[in-house]
Amino acid sequence: VPPPVRFLLPGLHLPADLTIAGLMASEQAVSRGARDGTSADRAAQDDALIARAVEGDGEAREALVRHYLGDVYATTARVLSDRQLAEDAAQDAFMNALNNLHRFRRDASFRTWLLRIALNAAYSVGRRHGRRREVGLAIVEDVADERPDAAAEAVTRAESRRVDTLLERLPPKQRLAVTLRAQQGLSYQEIAAAMECTEGAARVNYHLGVKRLRELML
């Protein structure tokens, strides 16, 4: 029987009876609930929305913002570590993407293309406002959660936030690779396209980041 999670991650104050299986099952249930359809469904929906948006359909443009705001904001927030700047960069990203939809060549998914634009927007905003802040501000907000065990969940969430703080201490490329992979679920191929690097570099940056995080938690 695998040991409780708090023995695996002794640096965190996790509930005594929290197991990997329990933690995993809970997260999988929430992720499945949040997903609407397969990636093929998603691509087909995107294609239809993009075709309408290119023609100037306001509702289609709005739908694309709604579908991808979470991904775009999570990316700009992680690069900039500043809520206001991350919001500005997210807006710039959507403006740039939606006004240049006719240039989207479909050699990557729309999501990957959009995240590449979001990264550029974040770097650009970062340059305009001086270097990235060393100490990350509160970019993670509490969200309503439907998990059954509220007390244990509150503790776990608090510890998740600590892990998130440690993420801020990773070098930028590792932080971004870990964010895109573990928090946004991108494949190495998609990370490579978004970060404009090789798939090998994306994979190594991710593993290096996770390894460092584990060391920081000891």
Add this chain to the structure above:
Amino acid sequence: MNGMDGMNCETVRDILPEHVRGELDGTANAGVEAHLAHCTECGTEAALVVLLARTRPVAPAGLEARIVGAVRTPKPRRVMWIPSRAAMAAAAAGVLLTGGLLLRQAGEPESAVPQVSLVEEAVLHGALTWMAEPLLSGGPALHELSLDELEALLMELES
């Protein structure tokens, strides 16, 4: 570690994010679960990936409305300026005249050199040998490398 489940640590760690999001098919899912049941190292990483997955930055309330308001109407595309026939004829004459003069000054063009793409050139010089072979084939798994070794590998990949 290569357990009875048939999956080794590297494979499991590579697909942990998909496992955490419940995106794996039944066989792969069962393989990862069987591996996590006996491998504490991968179990530790799995717990870390779950905790990370829970703290994705969430867009603040009001941001969606702000962006939707800004992008709902497309920015008009710039209309390309089309010059008159006379202007085009004058420009073409200018280009031909200047080009002729420059060619005369430069003399005969150099003999044609076979064009080799940058990638082909890099492979020829061994810079991208890792692309020709599977990354790290036969070598240690990524998770077995130390931080220093991973950093060295990364520098090689980025150089």
